[in-house]
Amino acid sequence: MSKVKLPRKSTAIDMTAMCDVAFLLLSFFILTTKFKPNEVAQINIPSSTAQLPLPDKDILLIQVEKGGxxxxxxxxxxxxxxxLAKMAEHYKFKVTATMQHNFVVLDSYGVSASQLPQFLAxxxxxxNKVKQPGISMEVKPPNPSxxxxxxxxxxxSNPKLRIAVKADKEASYEDVNEVIAQLQERKVNKFNLITSGRAANAESANKE
Amino acid sequence: MAEMNTPESGAKKGKKKARSKKSSTRVDLTAMVDLGFLLITFFMLATTFSKPKAMEVNKPAKDKEKTEDLPEIKQSKTYSIVMGKNDMLYCYTGASDDTSIKVDSTFFSRTGIRAMIKQRQLEVQQQWGDKDELFVMIKPLPDSKYRNMVDILDEMAITGVKRYAIIDEFSEIDKLVATKSGNRLISEKGMQAINAEIAKTGIK
Structure with missing residues (x-):
């Protein structure tokens, strides 16, 4: 009996298909991606069935962190x-080129007016490392906060601005209500609450 | 020089190789696949997929000068929802006689608050012929979370309640409900303001 010789097969696999898939996915992700902005605060937004997409232009974003x-x-x-120019005029500080550059690059800020020049310098x-304390909401009676x-x-600076409130779902109602109340003092009665989508729930509810 | 050092056997092999061999056109794609997946991972992690949705809120304009009396809503058309801590809800139907009010406590769920709102809509429809006559008064206590507010507004959208309002003033019943359920009625900031006021008047 002669030994059956197993033919030696090469371990190389045809990678072409895999390569195709990889690059297909890659191009998909490149085209759909929108980079996460550098966030000052960690915010978990609540979900709702609201279907209105948030407009991407002319947004004044107010972020309320868990701690308020x-x-x-x-x-x-x-x-x-x-x-920045308007604030500098009001709080009477001088804006240098670096300060202006820093502010323009900043997505959102949360320091009090007295600390702002120092912060921007x-x-x-x-x-990016500085822990921002949040904007002061305190109203000293004759002056607004x-x-x-x-x-x-x-x-x-931009009258077309629409106001969006992005608050953490665990933030207390008190803090958010304070923001809303102060917005109303500034005659802002219409604003958007930012939520993440949750579609299926609404449909099932309507079927009931 | 190197050629001189090569042994004969090698030279023979070289001679054989000299006949041009048909080389395969296959390229090793492993490295390319590696690179592809590496970039995919990067883009997957850097991307924000779910676009945030916006929930529009319209608050009634505060008008300090205008204090004309608004037409009162019939108690039997109302439904009050008091939101307390730990996601608890206390709801009751208004009545002209305060003693006959029954307060239900419930949660955010399809069988909880949503069923109750629907029940109330039916009642209003039977009594008034139109379920849109229902007026829901949402009263968040200071201990409730922002999430509760979003949820209840969402619930209004789901059940199709046309008329509702978030109210920060509490009636006697709400106060009773709050204290019985262990909620604070006045926020910490409000408390501080009151204490400051007391201190001030005390000095004077």
Whole structure:
């Protein structure tokens, strides 16, 4: 009996198909991607059945963190520059080129007006490291709060701004209500609450 | 020089190789696949997939000068939902006689608050002939979470309640419900303001 010789097969596999798939997926992700903005606050947004997509232009974003810290920012860089100029005029500080650059690059900020010049004078690396304390919501009776001022100046810089509130789902109602109440003081009665989608629930409810 | 050093056997082989061989056109794609998947992972992690949705909220304009009386809503058309801590809801139907009010406690769920709103819609439809006559008063206590507010607004959209309002003033019944369920009625900030006020008047 002669031994059956097993033919030696090469271990090389044809990678062409796999390569095709990989690059197909890659091109899909490249085309659909929109980079996450550098976030100042960790916010878990609640979900709702709202279907309205958030407009991507002319947004004044108010972020409320779990602990009640408030951050604000606008999406457009020209508006940011104007906004800073208005605040500098009101709080009487001088804007240097670096400060302006830092502010224009910043997605949203949350420091009080007195700290703002000092904060913006930092280098970009330091700027990202600093824990921002949130904008002051305190109203000292004749004067409005710094938050209200910031809203006013932002809307003066770009009257088309729409206001979106992005609050953490665990934030207390009190804090969010304070933001809303102060917005209403500034005659903002229409605004958007940012939520993540949850579609199936609504349909099943309607079927019932 | 190197040629001189080569042994004969090698030279023979070389001679054989000299006949041009048909080389395969296959390229090793492994490295390319590796690179492809590496980039995919990067883009997958860097991308934000679900676009956030916006829930539109319209609040009634605050008008300090205008204090004309608004027409009162009949108690039998109302439904009050008090939102407390730990996602609890306390709801009751308004009545002209406060003693006959029954307060239900419930949760956010399809069988909980949603069923109750639907039940109430039916009742209003039977009594008034139109379920849109129902007026829901949402009263969040300071201990409730922002999520509760979004959920209840969502619930309004799902059940199709046309008329509702978030109200920050509490009636006697709401106050009773809040204290009985262990919720605070006044927020911490409100408390501080009151204490400050007391201190001020005390000094004077």
């Amino acid at each position: 810290k408030v951050f604000i920012g606008v999406d457009d860089q020209n508006t940011r520059a104007l906004w 930092l280098s970009p690396e330091e700027l 710094e938050f209200m001022d910031a809203i006013l100046f932002a809307r003066q």
